Amino acid sequence: MTQDAFRALYERLREEARHGPDDRRGTLNHLTPARVVEATREVRTGRTVSLAALVETEPGPDNPDPAAHRMTGPHQQDIGTPGLYFARDRFAMNVHGDADSHLDALCHVLYDGALYNDVPAGSVTPDGATALTVDVVRDGIVGRGVLLDIPRLRGVPWLEPGEHVTADDLTAAEAAQGVRVGAGDLLLVRVGHRRRRREAGAWNAADARAGLHPEAVGFLAERRVAVLGSDSNNDTAPSAVEGVAYPIHVLTIHAMGMHLMDYLQFEELAPVCAQEGRWSFLCVVAPLRLPSATGSPVNPIAVL
Template sequence: MSVEEFAALHEELAGRTAWAAGPRGALAALTPDKVVAAAREVRLGRGVSLAAPVEFTVAPDDPEPARHTMLGPDIEDTPAVLDSAEGLHFVTDRLAMNVHGDANSHLDALTHIIWNGTLHGGVRASTVTSEAATALSVEIVRDGITGRGVLLDIPRLRGVPWIEPGDHVTGDELRAAEESQQVRVTEGDLLFVRVGHRRRRAELGAWDTARSHAGLHPTALEFLAERRVALLGCDSNSDTAPSLAEGVGWPVHVLAIHAMGLHLLDYLQFEDLVPLCEEQRRWSFLCVVAPLRLPGGTGSPVNPVAVL
């Protein structure tokens, strides 16, 4: 896409989703009635995590992995001393991580993207300081996001194990996946798109995803605007790398978060969910997303759970 084409698409999508210009963004479509209806998706009473295990090892896609430290009496030097310790002792943990990395599952809040000096809805970028974001932070979803999840499996549609890095998913493919899977994305849904990123990583090993990974074509977001979805999640980060838009490194992030007010879930994993959906011949489910309460944060580690 040229600079002009991207600008026109941004303007179009912002106009079509003007109803989502408030502080909750597209979550405005997720009404209490929609949540109640989503609960009726539960048939088996079985929960499935959509998050990948947190990574602690340096990898091409994770140069600054999370750090997990176990704390306790002499545990760093001689853990075996605990076997003979008398009385009560506590073992604790300390976790540090880069929330917006390319390996760990996380949620992007509406304050994550600044475009031409503003956040979503025209909020001034200066509301983000070195200490915290004073508007549109992840605190907006402190009560969680609960709704009807729909998984569209693009490798299944194409008959391949995964979409190769650099390739992209079109709006027509999202519609074709609906037809193939006999499911329909409706207003207020939490849309999940599988490109097979996690399966490829598991089978072939990690690679530099900042340079090359599969995702959506920017124009595919017209499908999301048409259906008024409330949230977008992917097993990559929804963008395609290299970028498909001239001069914009992460066009889907800009369009989804800034223009449309969509919270994003990046680097999920669907490999546990897909077999169950195949078995049940159902690709919709109740989904519960519970980010951490990080006042002023631009995102959060997250463990979305699908309940079938």
Template sequence: MTRMGRTDPGASELSRARMSEEEFRALYRRLRDQRPWGPGDRRGALNHLTSAGTQAAASEVRLGRTVSLAAPVEGDVTPDNPDPARHLMKGIPGTGRGVAFGMDRIEMNIHGNADSHLDALCHVSFDGELYNGVPVDTITANGATELTVGLAANGVVGRGVLLDIPRTRGVPWLEPGEHVTVDDLLAAEQAQGVRAGRGDILLVAVGHRRRRRERGPWNAAAYRAGLHPEVMPLLADRQIAVLGSDGNNDVAPSVTEKVDFPIHVLAVNALGVMLLDYLQFGDLIRICEEADRWTFLCVIAPLRLPHGTGSPINPIAVL
């Protein structure tokens, strides 16, 4: 397959970047078969994040500054959020004497295209199986019983590495349909003086949130920037623990024939890499540019949903 350069892709370039179903399935089998863990494994790439790695990540804290990587939960109907979260007031304190309480309830679609969330290893099935051959019937109407977000109940804490692809390309954002290549990742590492490695929480900025803020919401389910499937062997070789983006990691329309979410399939299903979708990097990018460094302590704390296929999240970067 021809790799794309770092210029805006035209129609002919997008055509060359497409991956056939046969090519994709060969890549899927290659990544699946190179997993270093046995058939009983249920942690996936979290195995790359060791206690020693977490201790080392703490040394990234030098400024004592914290920044959220989550977007505010939105309640408005927009083209990318047709089923928004509902924040309901269940109790409003009166003005009388004595104790009273304000009471809230929230309802949300965890895996939507607007709110920041984590995808657990039970989120993606392919050819009738979940990660590591776990049967899909482990997901029932009452929730999942295997590979749930409960695997991250104690939090995921490690070194975060942010690669800002629009910055490297010299553009404000990648347009919907554009994709991040291996060349993009390597160029960003060189420009930013970093190298993602074993146990890292890799965050790849495509500028989705900035484009949404400046241009307004659009149908992100149908059109969005993301990663090309060709990047996954590099991330597997680097032993990345978690992958996140300010989009949902996948390009739309898909560049892969008959597979709409190739990154989700390769990351979650083949490699056991939990995904962080629709994060927000604006504040983090500003601090990283000021400090001239792109690594930090990253703390991910999903809700304790024992049977969940994912969770809303508010990851925190500590610099």
């Protein structure tokens, strides 16, 4: 995609996504209370499936700055001795990496000197963000989740790094799986990143990964999707747009006000959906309450 075509798409999506000058929820406006109630009707068996990957503490080619976990208690001399002691630990994490499952807040993307809906970029300070933070979703995101499995559609175990998911892929996956993405849905797109990583080994995903083509964002806008998630970064690398490294992040978060979930895992969910013959479910997302943060580790749960 040329820079001019990208800019035209960006401007169109931005204009179509207007929810008023004071809006801070973006596409979550599509996820109305009535649609939440309707989503609960997706629950039939009560089976729950995690959509998050294990948090890793060892460095790798795609995770040079992994999460840090250390025990702070009890002291070794106290273990096995009479009395009461507590096991305690400390956890630190680089939220926006290329390995751990996380949610991007609307303050995550600064583009052309502003955040979503013309919120000044200066609202992101050295001490944290003051607007559009993950606190916008402090009450959680609950709605109808839809998984579109693109490797299944193409008859391959995974998409290779650099391959794009197009709008045609999304509509073809709908037809093949007998499901349709609708207003207020949480759209989850499987590219097979986690399976490839498990079977072929980790690689530098910052430089090469499968993801959506920018034109596919028009599908999200047309269907009025509330949230987008993937088992990759959502963006393809190398980028399809010269000069814009993360076009999907710019188009969704910045132009449309859409929260993203990156590096989820669907290797447990996809077989369950195939077995039950349905690809929609209740999806519950509960980010941590971090009032000035640009994102949060996340463990979405599918309830079938």
